[in-house]
Amino acid sequence: MRTDVPGLPSPHPLIDLLPAVYLEHDFLARFLAALDEALAPVLLSLDNLPAHLDPRTAPEDFLDWLAGWVAVEPHDESPPERRRAAVLGAVDRHRARGTAAGLAEALRLETGGARAEITESGGTVWSATPGTPLPGTRRPWVTVRLVLPDPGRVNRARLEELITAEIPAHVGFTLELLPGGAG
Incomplete structure (x- = not known):
């Protein structure tokens, strides 16, 4: 997950959501800034959710999570491109599982061609x-x-x-x- 990224700006600062009368309170501004820092990774992940759920664009730490969703076990030693291909083609491979074509495709992916x-x-x-x-x-x-x-x-x-x-x-x-x- 996206956590502990120093200096990550919030796409929706909480202070901007308050009425103008509260903008002069220093404590409130600092408190909301701390919340913004904690919430920024969550909000940015949600804003980019479609990219996180696509194996072609998902960050590498999300790739293993996606692999679990589609019942694929790519090896950690495999290059990222091969792991992405394994997740991307999982549905088609599951459809062909137990057939000669499905076995040939699984072996092709495992060995790199x-x-x-x-x-x-x-x-x-x-x-x-x-x-x-x-x-x-x-x-x-x-x-x-x-x-x-x-x-x-x-x-x-x-x-x-x-x-x-x-x-x-x-x-x-x-x-x-x-x-x-x-x-």
Whole structure:
């Protein structure tokens, strides 16, 4: 939040709201000036609320707060541009969550643009009865191949956490990190 900014002027000084008869009281002027100093960050935040709620223009300390609103967990080590993109595209990514396209987009954002090749075992079934067996004879599986300029520089554990969060709970996965072009 915007707090303790020395010399921050109030956009609406309280003394200006009083009738002229009170302007000559020194104590009242000093008292209201102290209130103005305390209220200035609040009033300026409210005046700029649309800019604070837009991930493209929000101050960095508000960005994590906005991320919580849209259920995104950008890494603190990520550059601000990547964190802003994660918050900005959250609704579209949530819509695609659990799909190959959604997983590819999440991996692209996490790695800064790496190309993901995703192969699914396939198979669907629909039933009105609980406990209906899944199609096929083996567990549903996803193979994820990430083409990266330097696979050794990627946090594999973080990628595995991301894949686990993005795919359906009953689906297993294999992650392959492959050396490639510029990603």
